[in-house]
Amino acid sequence: MSKLARDNRNADITKIQIARKQLGLSDDDYRTILATQGNGATSSKDLDHDGRMRVLAHMQRIGFRPKSKPGAPSRRPKRPTPAIDAAPLVRRIRAQLISLDRKPDEYADGIAKQMLGDDAPQFFEWCNLRDLYKISQALGIEQRRKGVPDGR
Known part of the structure; x- marks a missing residue:
């Protein structure tokens, strides 16, 4: 697995865990979503790319709202333009x-x-x-x- 693919996978898993916490899902509810949307997966680490995308889409349908959108400006300030x-x-x-x-x-x-x-x-x-x-x-x-x- 390339570094870029690994980084994207880890970012997706982190989003899933944030969504789980934001939605306040019990462990049983979370595992049910993984099993139904992730083709029988028991852990977010077992999901392939399509499974992670389906789980995230489902969590957004039931109320998960990501804090920042892709392409949103970072928190790091830009360098100012001098006088x-x-x-x-x-x-x-x-x-x-x-x-x-x-x-x-x-x-x-x-x-x-x-x-x-x-x-x-x-x-x-x-x-x-x-x-x-x-x-x-x-x-x-x-x-x-x-x-x-x-x-x-």
Whole structure:
């Protein structure tokens, strides 16, 4: 079984268990649904893909409502768009992060948090120009320390 197929199977089984809990099904009722909709299965792990889909569809017909729909936005916030005057510095910081072994944007967020303490915004893109320049300087020092060309 491929990793993708295994991940999908595990996600389906988790949805079935969430539906069971949300509907408040007794063990006997749950096993009856598995047996009738899942071609005699006694456990959600015994279900094939079609059986899992039939069980989920049946549970939705009797009242299960998933919390999020497929394709719904994730809980993780997107990176904010910087102000127009800060955009060049943000692009420079991102280029510096790429030159430092493709560090994520969260690395710059951590630098901002360390430099500014509790006053630091959640995302480095929200810092004022002076603070963005400080972050860029700190990344420049890191680039020199690692021997990475800094683009000058």
